[in-house]
Every structure is written in C-alpha cells, then in structure tokens.
Amino acid sequence: MxxxxxxxxxxxxxxxxxxxxxxxxxxKDAELVQxxxxxxxxxIRNVLPRIEWPALVTTAVELGFTTLPSTKPAPEQLDExxxxxxxxxxxxxxxxxxxxxxxxxxxxxNIHQGIANFLLPNHLGINLPTPFx
Amino acid sequence: xxxxxxxxxxxEQYEAAHVHQVYQxxxxxxxxxxxKPWPIVDRFLRExxxxxxxxxxxxxxxxxxxxxxxxxxxxxxxxxxxxxxAYDRKLIHDSFVADALDLPHPTGRFDFAISIAVIHHFSSPxxxxxxxxxxISALKPGPTGQGGKAxxxxxxxxxxxxxxxxxxxxxxxxxxxWVLSKQYIKAGSESVKKDSTLDAEANEEGKPQxxxxxxxxxxxxxxxxELEADVAAAGGYVLESGYEKxxxxxxxxxxx
Ligand SMILES: [Zn+2]
Numbered sequence: 001m002x003x004x005x006x007x008x009x010x011x012x013x014x015x016x017x018x019x020x021x022x023x024x025x026x027x028k029d030a031e032l033v034q035x036x037x038x039x040x041x042x043x044i045r046n047v048l049p050r051i052e053w054p055a056l057v058t059t060a061v062e063l064g065f066t067t068l069p070s071t072k073p074a075p076e077q078l079d080e081x082x083x084x085x086x087x088x089x090x091x092x093x094x095x096x097x098x099x100x101x102x103x104x105x106x107x108x109x110n111i112h113q114g115i116a117n118f119l120l121p122n123h124l125g126i127n128l129p130t131p132f133x
Numbered sequence: 134x135x136x137x138x139x140x141x142x143x144x145e146q147y148e149a150a151h152v153h154q155v156y157q158x159x160x161x162x163x164x165x166x167x168x169k170p171w172p173i174v175d176r177f178l179r180e181x182x183x184x185x186x187x188x189x190x191x192x193x194x195x196x197x198x199x200x201x202x203x204x205x206x207x208x209x210x211x212x213x214x215x216x217x218x219a220y221d222r223k224l225i226h227d228s229f230v231a232d233a234l235d236l237p238h239p240t241g242r243f244d245f246a247i248s249i250a251v252i253h254h255f256s257s258p259x260x261x262x263x264x265x266x267x268x269i270s271a272l273k274p275g276p277t278g279q280g281g282k283a284x285x286x287x288x289x290x291x292x293x294x295x296x297x298x299x300x301x302x303x304x305x306x307x308x309x310x311w312v313l314s315k316q317y318i319k320a321g322s323e324s325v326k327k328d329s330t331l332d333a334e335a336n337e338e339g340k341p342q343x344x345x346x347x348x349x350x351x352x353x354x355x356x357x358x359e360l361e362a363d364v365a366a367a368g369g370y371v372l373e374s375g376y377e378k379x380x381x382x383x384x385x386x387x388x389x
Contacts, residue, residue, distance in 0.1 A: 005207050005227040008186060012237040023239055037225060043203050046184020050244070091205075091225065109237070115220050117213070118231040122145075 001100075001116045004090040006059050007051055011102035012109075012118045021104040024055040027062045028108070030098035039087045045078060048086070065089055144256045151351035152254040153211050155311065159348055160214035162317035164194035173377055174249055175200055177284045177384070185244035187281075190233050190268050191251030195219025198226040204244075209236065233264045238271045241389065246271060246283040250380070253287040253353050256306070258363075261353065265367035265385075274389020277372060284384050285364075290354035292379040299354060308349040315345055355381050 006024055016022035053072040060068045068089070073082055100109045100116065110117050142150075156163065170178075174197060181187065183203040192198060192208025193215045199222075208228035210216050219228040231237055233251060252264045265285065272281030293300040299307070361371050364385045374383040 001229060002227045004205060005229075008207055008239065008242060009237050010239045012231065012235045014235065017240060025237075035223075040203065042183050043205070046182070047186065047205060048184075050184065050186055050242075052242075115213070115216055116229040118209070118229060118235075118237040119211075120232070120235055123232050123235070 001095045001111055001114065002091055003056075003059060003063065003093045003095075004047070004051075006095075006100070007056050009100070009118075011104060011107060012120055013102070013105050013107060016102055016104045016107075019104040022102050023052075024059050025100040025102055025109070027059065027095065028099040028101050030063055030095045030111075032063060033094050033096050034088070034092050035094060037087075037092055039084055041083050044083050044086050044090070045075065047090070048072065048078070060089060063093070063095070065093075144260055147256050148254065148351065151256075151308070151349060155348040155350050156212040157214050158346075159311050159313050159317070160194075160212055160218060162313050163311070164215065164218045165317075167194055167196055170197055170200055171249070171286070171377070173375075173382060174247060174284060174286070177245075177247065177282075178204070178206075181245055187243050187245035187247070188236075188238065188268070188271060189228075190236070190246060190248040190264075192216070192219055192228055195222055195224055195226070195228055197247060197249065198224045198228065207238075209233075234260065234267055236267055236271065240270045241272065241274050243271045244273060244281050246281070247285075248283065249286045250288065252285065253355060254351060256351055256353065262363050262366045265363055265369065269364075269367060269369045269385060269387040272387055274387050276388055277370065277386065280386045280389070282372065282384050282386050283369075284382065285360065286380050286382045287355045287360055288352055289376060289379050289381045290356045291376075292354075295379050301356070303354070305354045305356065307352050307354060309352050311348045311350055313346045313348060318346060357381070 009025055011022040057068050094114060095111055096114045098111050178200040181201060181204045185204040187206050189197050189206050189208035192210050195208055198206050198208050202225060206226040208219060209231040211232055213230045216228050216230050246268050248268055252261050255261045255264050268283050272283060274280050290299055290305055291301060360381045360383050361374055364371050364383055369385045369387045372384045372386060
C-alpha cells in the first residue's frame with residue numbers, strides 16, 4: 001500500500017465513516033520498501049491541493065518521515081527538492097507488512113506482501129455452498 | 134441457464150458461492166483474457182485532468198490502472214487472487230481487497246470512479262442500488278460538470294447480436310459458465326476434487342483427472358433504462374449514458 005493511498009482510506013465500518021477518529025487509519029508494525037519511480041512533477045503539483053495535509057503528516061510521522069512541513073507547501077514553495085521528497089513519500093514508499101488500525105472502533109486491517117485487506121468479519125467465514133453446476 | 138437468486142439463501146451467501154468463489158478459482162485464466170481496455174473507459178480515464186484521484190471498484194487484474202500515468206487510481210476487488218495479479222504487475226497505482234458495499238473510503242473526496250462489469254454480480258435490487266450509492270458517495274459532490282464523475286458498466290439483457298442470444302423477455306437473472314481450461318487448474322486443488330465427477334477422465338492410475346472445470350457465475354442482466362433508474366434510486370444523477378457491445382453504461386455524479 002502506497003502512502004498516497006492511505007490519505008484516501010478510512011475504516012470500512014459504516015458507523016465509522018462520519019467519525020473524525022477513523023481518519024486517517026493508524027499504522028502498526030509497518031515494514032516499508034522504496035520502489036524507484038520516475039518523478040512526475042506535474043502530477044505532484046496537481047495532486048497536492050487534493051491531499052488532506054494534517055492526515056498525511058500523521059501518517060508520515062507514524063512511518064518515520066518526520067521532515068514534512070506542518071502546513072501544506074504553497075505552489076511557489078514547490079522546488080525540485082520538495083517535489084522529489086513528496087514523490088518519494090507519496091508514491092515510492094510502500095507498506096509491505098503491518099496493520100492499519102481504526103482510531104474509532106479499533107478494527108485492525110492487515111497488510112501482507114504489500115496488499116491490504118479491508119474485508120470485514122461479516123464478509124468472511126460465510127459457509128460456502130458449491131459453485132459448480 | 135436461469136438463476137434464482139431469491140431462493141432460501143441470503144444474497145451475501147449466494148454471491149459468495151456464485152461470484153466470489155468463482156473469481157477466486159478462475160482468476161489467472163480470467164486475467165489472461167482481460168487485457169484490452171474498452172474504448173469508452175479508456176477515453177474517460179485519459180480525459181481526467183492531471184493530478185486527479187479516482188477509484189476502480191472491482192479492478193480485477195488492474196487493466197485500467199495504468200491507462201493514464203498523470204492520475205492516481207486506487208483499485209479494489211473482492212477477489213484476493215485478482216488483486217494479487219494487479220499488484221504483481223507493479224503498476225504506478227495501488228490496489229487492495231475490499232467489498233464494494235463496504236468500501237474503506239472517505240465520502241466526497243474522489244474526482245472520479247469506474248466500476249466496469251461489477252454491479253451486475255449483486256443478486257438483489259437493493260444491493261445493486263447500494264453498490265452504486267457506495268461508489269458515488271465517494272465522489273466529490275456537486276451539480277453537473279462540477280462534482281466527481283463515475284463511469285459504470287453492466288451487462289445488458291439486450292444482446293441479440295451476441296452468441297448468447299439473450300434479449301428482451303429473457304430472464305434477467307442468469308448463470309454464465311466459465312470453462313476453466315486444464316492449464317489453469319491447480320493440481321490437487323479443492324476445485325478439481327470437487328468437480329472431478331462432472332468432467333473427468335481416468336488417468337493411468339485409474340484416478341479421475343479433470344480436463345476442465347465449468348464454473349457458473351451469477352449475473353443480473355440490465356434492461357434498457359434500468360441502470361439510469363438505479364443511479365436515481367441511489368441518489369445520483371446521470372450525465373451521459375449509452376449502449377456498447379452488449380453493455381449498458383452511465384456516467385453519473387452526486388449532488389451531495
Ligand atoms: Zn472503525
């Protein structure tokens with residue numbers, strides 16, 4: 001799961017959707033990898049206004065990125081270094097193992113081998129009849 | 134074959150058997166047949182402004198996740214085996230496992246969403262409307278041209294030019310077979326054992342060996358106008374709609 005994705009994720013439990021405690025979800029035991037991707041400066045410039053900045057700062061600190069400014073950089077502050085730093089954090093950094101925890105209901109979502117699973121208990125363990133003809 | 138989704142089984146359980154489990158089993162074979170983006174979907178994604186953030190609900194093998202490198206897409210699918218295929222392709226975008234009726238997304242933040250050949254797998258009218266509501270409530274609200282946009286595709290009842298031969302008057306709830314060919318059957322897997330009596334030949338040890346396995350997927354075939362009506366029932370508005378190659382599609386939004 002990429003860091004940018006976590007800025008667009010909340011708890012799957014319906015009752016949590018309206019709770020500010022459910023966003024962002026909190027990382028636990030996160031293991032990271034960096035995957036080098038070509039910088040797309042136009043993309044970073046244009047995605048920045050869409051990002052919930054305080055949530056991103058929270059996520060970044062949980063993952064050990066402590067140099068993010070506390071307020072969203074203004075367009076004129078987006079020099080080459082800032083663009084590269086944001087690119088690295090948002091799209092190159094992936095959480096490969098760990099958990100995402102809801103601050104409202106406490107539900108933990110697993111991330112394993114890079115893939116998060118947001119199925120809820122009621123989606124799982126259904127006794128399956130055979131799908132065959 | 135006509136399917137009866139309103140029997141004694143709860144829709145969740147019905148879909149688990151006739152949709153989720155089938156896609157888990159056929160994921161590799163299904164993915165191998167799904168690589169060419171449909172033109173209307175392709176255009177919808179390419180026209181999104183740089184920096185747009187969107188969803189692909191029921192992303193399957195992720196074939197739409199790399200159409201436009203200047204946007205960001207978050208794909209999800211109920212089948213972990215299909216998500217694994219999407220993930221392994223190392224796309225610039227992201228994907229995970231989620232249920233379309235319980236998406237882990239905040240409301241009102243997305244510039245766009247696509248859901249291609251997905252909501253026709255829900256087996257009750259209420260669940261189909263709920264799935265559209267789930268998708269459009271993730272969009273930025275706003276009147277025509279100002280809010281986020283969702284492109285939704287479903288299979289049409291009116292397919293009189295296709296080999297399947299469905300058309301007006303046919304049952305809308307059907308089973309559609311997927312014949313899983315031999316090379317995609319995992320040796321010793323549960324599926325082979327379960328089905329070996331149906332389509333099997335004896336190998337030299339005299340044990341049955343499956344040649345192929347036929348799975349039945351449940352579909353609700355949409356009739357003309359039904360998709361637009363479901364969007365309205367979900368609280369959305371239709372911007373554009375049409376018919377393309379056995380499918381009905383809409384581009385829709387939500388006022389909020
Ligand atoms: Zn929660």
